[in-house]
Amino acid sequence: MTKRVHNFSAGPGVLPVPVLETIQRDMLSLPKAGISVLEISHRSKWYIEIYEEVQANLRKLLNIPSNYHILFLQGGANFQFSMIPINLLRGQNAPADYIVTGTWGAKAVKEAQREGEVRVLWNGKDDNFVRVPKQTELTFNSDAAYVHFTSNETIQGVEFPVEPDVGDVPLVCDMSSDFMARPFDISRYGLIYAGAQKNAGPAGATIVIIRDDLLAKIPDDLHTMLDYRIHIKKESSYNTPPVFSVYVVMLVTRWLLNDIGGLAEVAKLNHQKASLLYNLIDESGGFYVGHAQTDSRSIMNVSFNLPTPELEQTFLTEAAQHDLHTLKGHRSIGGIRASIYNAMPLESVQALRDFMIKFQAEHKT
Amino acid sequence: MTKRVHNFSAGPGVLPVPVLETIQRDMLSLPKAGISVLEISHRSKWYIEIYEEVQANLRKLLNIPSNYHILFLQGGANFQFSMIPINLLRGQNAPADYIVTGTWGAKAVKEAQREGEVRVLWNGKDDNFVRVPKQTELTFNSDAAYVHFTSNETIQGVEFPVEPDVGDVPLVCDMSSDFMARPFDISRYGLIYAGAQKNAGPAGATIVIIRDDLLAKIPDDLHTMLDYRIHIKKESSYNTPPVFSVYVVMLVTRWLLNDIGGLAEVAKLNHQKASLLYNLIDESGGFYVGHAQTDSRSIMNVSFNLPTPELEQTFLTEAAQHDLHTLKGHRSIGGIRASIYNAMPLESVQALRDFMIKFQAEHKT
Numbered sequence: 059m060t061k062r063v064h065n066f067s068a069g070p071g072v073l074p075v076p077v078l079e080t081i082q083r084d085m086l087s088l089p090k091a092g093i094s095v096l097e098i099s100h101r102s103k104w105y106i107e108i109y110e111e112v113q114a115n116l117r118k119l120l121n122i123p124s125n126y127h128i129l130f131l132q133g134g135a136n137f138q139f140s141m142i143p144i145n146l147l148r149g150q151n152a153p154a155d156y157i158v159t160g161t162w163g164a165k166a167v168k169e170a171q172r173e174g175e176v177r178v179l180w181n182g183k184d185d186n187f188v189r190v191p192k193q194t195e196l197t198f199n200s201d202a203a204y205v206h207f208t209s210n211e212t213i214q215g216v217e218f219p220v221e222p223d224v225g226d227v228p229l230v231c232d233m234s235s236d237f238m239a240r241p242f243d244i245s246r247y248g249l250i251y252a253g254a255q256k257n258a259g260p261a262g263a264t265i266v267i268i269r270d271d272l273l274a275k276i277p278d279d280l281h282t283m284l285d286y287r288i289h290i291k292k293e294s295s296y297n298t299p300p301v302f303s304v305y306v307v308m309l310v311t312r313w314l315l316n317d318i319g320g321l322a323e324v325a326k327l328n329h330q331k332a333s334l335l336y337n338l339i340d341e342s343g344g345f346y347v348g349h350a351q352t353d354s355r356s357i358m359n360v361s362f363n364l365p366t367p368e369l370e371q372t373f374l375t376e377a378a379q380h381d382l383h384t385l386k387g388h389r390s391i392g393g394i395r396a397s398i399y400n401a402m403p404l405e406s407v408q409a410l411r412d413f414m415i416k417f418q419a420e421h422k423t
Numbered sequence: 424m425t426k427r428v429h430n431f432s433a434g435p436g437v438l439p440v441p442v443l444e445t446i447q448r449d450m451l452s453l454p455k456a457g458i459s460v461l462e463i464s465h466r467s468k469w470y471i472e473i474y475e476e477v478q479a480n481l482r483k484l485l486n487i488p489s490n491y492h493i494l495f496l497q498g499g500a501n502f503q504f505s506m507i508p509i510n511l512l513r514g515q516n517a518p519a520d521y522i523v524t525g526t527w528g529a530k531a532v533k534e535a536q537r538e539g540e541v542r543v544l545w546n547g548k549d550d551n552f553v554r555v556p557k558q559t560e561l562t563f564n565s566d567a568a569y570v571h572f573t574s575n576e577t578i579q580g581v582e583f584p585v586e587p588d589v590g591d592v593p594l595v596c597d598m599s600s601d602f603m604a605r606p607f608d609i610s611r612y613g614l615i616y617a618g619a620q621k622n623a624g625p626a627g628a629t630i631v632i633i634r635d636d637l638l639a640k641i642p643d644d645l646h647t648m649l650d651y652r653i654h655i656k657k658e659s660s661y662n663t664p665p666v667f668s669v670y671v672v673m674l675v676t677r678w679l680l681n682d683i684g685g686l687a688e689v690a691k692l693n694h695q696k697a698s699l700l701y702n703l704i705d706e707s708g709g710f711y712v713g714h715a716q717t718d719s720r721s722i723m724n725v726s727f728n729l730p731t732p733e734l735e736q737t738f739l740t741e742a743a744q745h746d747l748h749t750l751k752g753h754r755s756i757g758g759i760r761a762s763i764y765n766a767m768p769l770e771s772v773q774a775l776r777d778f779m780i781k782f783q784a785e786h787k788t
Contacts, residue, residue: 063457067464070666078451078459085447086440092428092746094443096625096671099432099749132497132627133648136662140646169646255663260461262497262627262665281505281534283498297501298620300627301435302667306461381457384464 064406067384068212068359068397069235070255076317077309077401095305100295108301108308109293115311119321122244122267129266129286130294130304134253135234138264139166142206142230142249143173145286149277152203153177157196157222159354160187160211161390162232170206179205186391187214189354196222203275204228204248210236212256213388215361215395216350221246228272236358237265238314239400240325248272254303256358257400259310263303314400324400325357331398331407332357338411345418349391363393365423370394373417380413382406429771432749433577433724433762434600435620441682442674442766460670465660473666473673474658480676484686487609487632494631494651495659495669499618500599503629504531507571507595507614508538510651514642517568518542522561522587524719525552525576526755527597535571544570551756552579554719561587568640569593569613575601577621578753580726580760581715586611593637601723602630603679604765605690613637619668621723622765624675628668679765689765690722696763696772697722703776710783714756728758730788735759738782745778747771 065072081095088095088104098104109130116128131137147154153175156167159182170176177199180191198205205224210217212235221229221242228248237252244250249268255261266286273287282288288296318324336355339346339362349361364370370393377385387393398407430437446460453460453469463469474495481493496502512519518540521532524547535541542564545556563570570589575582577600586594586607593613602617609615614633620626631651638652647653653661683689701720704711704727714726729735735758742750752758763772 060451061457062452065458065462067458067462067467069663070462070464072462073459075451078461081461082447082450085450086425086443087427092426093430093432093748094438096443096446097430097432097435097437099435100626102432102749132499132502132665134497134662137497137648140648144646172644172646253663255666260667261465261663262668279537281509281537283502283505297499298434298618298626300497300665300668301620302625303627303665383458384467 063381063383064409065383066396066398066402066410068388068395069253070261071397071399072401073260073306074310074313074317074401077306077313080309081306096302098301100298100301105301108305112304112308112311115308115315116265119238119311119314120242120244125270126244127268127270127290129268129289130299130307131264131266131289132262132300134261134264135162135232135251136165138232138251138266139169140172141284141286142251143170144280144284145276146228146230146249146272147174147203150174150203150275152201153199155179155199155202155205155227157191157205157207158182159190159208159216159218160214162211162213162234163206163208166206166208166232174203177202182216187211187216188349189351190216190218193222198224198227200225200227202227204230206230206232208232210356210358212359212397213361213390214349215356215359216354217356217358219353228269236356238321238324239328239358241321254307257310259307260303262300263307265307327404328357328398328400331402331404332360334407334411335360335396335398338414342418345422346414349393358397358399360396360398361387361391361393367392369421372421376417377410377413380409382410382413428746428748429774430748431761431763431767431775433753433760434618435626436762436764437766438625438671439675439678439682439766442671442678445674446671461667463666465663465666470666473670477669477673477676480673480680481630484603484676484679485607485609485632490635491609492633492635492655494633494654495664495672496629496631496654497627497665499626499629500527500597500616501530503597503616503631504534505537506649506651507616508535509645509649510641511593511595511614511637512539512568515539515568515640517566518564520544520564520567520570520592522556522570522572523547524555524573524581524583525579527576527578527599528571528573531571531573531597539568542567547581552576552581553714554716555581555583558587563589563592565590565592567592569595571595571597573597575721575723577724577762578726578755579714580721580724581719582721582723584718593634601721603686603689604693604723606686619672624672625668627665628672630672692769693722693763693765696767696769697725699772699776700725700761700763703779707783710787711779714758723762723764725761725763726752726756726758732757734786737786741782742775742778745774747775747778
C-alpha cells in the first residue's frame with residue numbers, strides 16, 4: 059500500500075485514488091490494446107472511445123443540451139483570457155463587461171483590453187477581494203458583447219453562490235476552480251471554461267463549453283488555433299489533443315457518475331467538507347479568521363489567517379509533521395489556504411480540522 | 424507481464440518501456456512525496472526538481488549553450504505555426520522565407536501569411552513532396568526575418584540529412600518528428616520547436632528552444648500567453664504548465680542519457696532500424712516502393728506503397744494479425760507508413776521486416 063499524504067494543493071490538485079489506480083493498472087496497455095494511453099494516436103479507435111465517453115459523461119453530469127459544444131483545448135484559463143475576447147470582442151461594436159472578484163478576473167480584464175473596450179461593472183480590489191457583489195449592486199448593459207465573471211476565485215477563496223442574472227447578454231464564466239463541484243444551469247451561460255487541474259483532471263487540458271449562437275460573432279481570418287469554430291468542426295482534434303489529460307478527465311467524470319452519483323451528490327460532500335472548516339473558523343473566537351465574507355465563501359478554497367505571520371509559519375511546519383501538506387496561502391495574500399476539491403476525502407478535511415483544534419489549544423495566548 | 428504489440432503510430436508514438444514502468448510505479452506517489460505527479464503544484468519542490476532535471480538533461484543531450492532558452496509550452500507545432508510569426512514577423516520590415524517539403528511546412532506558411540509577407544523559397548508540392556532541396560537549389564535573402572523549414576515531414580517521410588546553410592539569417596525549424604533522433608548543431612539555429620509526442624514524450628507539451636538575440640524582434644503588447652518573453656521570464660510557469668507531460672519528457676531524456684548513451688548512440692540505432700526497412704524496399708524488385716527519394720529518406724517515418732490499394736489493405740489486415748499495428752499511411756498520401764521513433768525497439772522493426780518478406784512471397788504475382 060502506497061503511503062499518501064493529505065494534499066491541499068490549490069492546483070494541480072488531488073485526484074480520486076480509484077482514478078489513479080486505473081491509470082496505474084493500464085499504464086503499459088489500455089485494456090486489450092497492447093499500447094499505453096500515452097502512445098495512442100488521436101485518430102485511433104482507443105482515443106475516439108475515450109473522447110466519446112468524456113463527451114457523453116459531461117453532457118450527462120452537467121445536463122448539456124445539443125446546442126452547446128464541448129471542447130478540449132490547451133493553454134489553461136490564461137489562454138482563454140485571450141481567446142475569448144479575440145473571438146467574441148474583436149471587431150464588435152460593443153464593449154465587454156467584466157465583474158472582478160479576485161486575481162484571475164483581473165488578469166482576464168487585462169487581456170480583453172487588448173481586443174476592445176472593457177467595462178468593469180464591479181471590482182472587489184479596494185476591499186481586498188473579500189466578497190462577490192450582490193445582484194442589486196450590478197447594473198448590466200444590454201449592448202454588451204458579453205459579461206464575464208469568475209465563479210470561484212482560487213486565491214481569495216471567494217465564490218458566487220449563484221451566477222448573476224444578466225438577461226439576454228451572453229454570460230461567460232471562468233469556472234476553473236469549481237467546475238463540476240456543484241450542479242448549475244448551463245442554459246444561463248453562453249460560454250464556460252475551466253482548466254482541468256482542479257476538479258476535472260491533471261494540468262494540460264482546458265474544457266470550453268460554448269453555445270452555438272455565439273459562433274456568429276467570431277471574426278474571419280483568425281489564426282487557426284485561435285478560432286473556436288475550427289476546434290468545434292474538428293472535434294478538438296485539429297491538432298494533436300492532450301490525449302492523456304482528456305483520458306484522465308474521462309476517468310474523473312466516470313468516477314463522478316458511477317462512484318459519487320453525480321453533481322448534486324458531490325455538492326453535498328463539498329458543503330459538508332467546507333462546513334467542517336468554516337464552522338471551526340467561526341467558533342475559534344478570532345484565532346482563525348476567514349478571508350472571505352460569510353456569504354461569499356468558497357466551498358473549494360478555504361483561505362484564512364492566524365493572529366501573526368510567525369504563527370502561520372509554525373502552523374505550516376507542524377501541519378506537515380501531521381502529513382497535512384500544501385497549505386500555504388498564495389504569496390499575494392499570505393496566510394493559509396486549504397483547497398478541498400471534489401477528490402479531497404472527508405477524512406483529510408477531518409484530519410486538518412483536528413489538527414487546527416489541537417494547534418489552537420497549544421498556541422492560543 | 425503485460426502483453427504489448429508493435430506500435431508504428433506516427434504520433435503520439437511509442438515510448439520506452441522503462442519510462443512507462445517508472446510512471447506506473449510512481450503513479451500513486453512520487454518517491455517520498457505521498458502525492459501523485461498528477462497532483463503536484465507547479466510551484467512545489469517536486470515539480471521544480473523535474474523541471475530542473477529536464478532542462479539540464481536537454482542541455483546535455485543537445486549541447487545547448489546558455490544563450491538559448493528552453494521552453495515547455497502547449498498547443499503543439501500547430502500553435503507554433505502562429506506564435507513564431509506573431510513574435511518574429513509581425514511589425515518587421517522584412518519577409519519570412521519558408522522551405523516547404525511536406526504537409527506541415529505548408530500549414531506553417533498559411534499561418535505566417537497572416538502576419539506578414541512570406542516568400543516560399545522552395546516547394547516540393549508539384550513533385551508530391553518526395554524530396555528535400557539541395558543547398559544549391561536554394562537562394563537565401565539576407566533581408567529575411569527568418570528562414571523556416573521542417574527537418575522531417577512526418578506524413579511524406581522526407582527528412583533533411585542536414586540543415587540548410589542560411590548564413591546569418593535566423594534559422595527556424597519545426598523538428599517535431601525528429602527532435603532528439605540524432606545530434607545537431609544548435610548554434611546554427613535561431614529557434615527550434617517540437618511537439619513532444621514523437622520522440623520526447625506524450626502529447627501535451629511543446630518544446631521551444633530560442634536564441635536570446637531573437638527576443639529583440641518581438642513586438643510589444645502581445646497577448647501574454649503569445650509572448651515568448653513572458654514564458655522565458657517565468658520559466659514556462661506563467662500559467663500552469665503541462666506538469667505530467669514535462670515529467671515524462673524528463674524521464675525520456677534520462678533514458679536517453681543513461682540507458683542509450685546520448686544522441687549519437689540513438690542515431691546509430693535509428694539508422695540501423697531505418698536501413699532494415701529501406702534495404703528491404705530497395706531489394707523488393709518494385710513490390711514495395713518508397714515514397715521519398717533515396718537521399719531524402721526519413722529515419723523516423725518510412726512511407727511506402729504496394730502495387731495496389733487493395734493489396735495495401737490486405738497488408739494492413741494481415742499485419743495486425745501479427746501484432747503489427749498503426750501502419751496505415753496518412754489519408755493524404757495513402758499507402759503504408761512505419762514510424763520508428765527512438766523508443767521503437769529493433770525487434771519490432773525486425774518483426775515488421777520479417778512480415779514484409781513473408782507478405783511479398785505470398786502475394787507477389
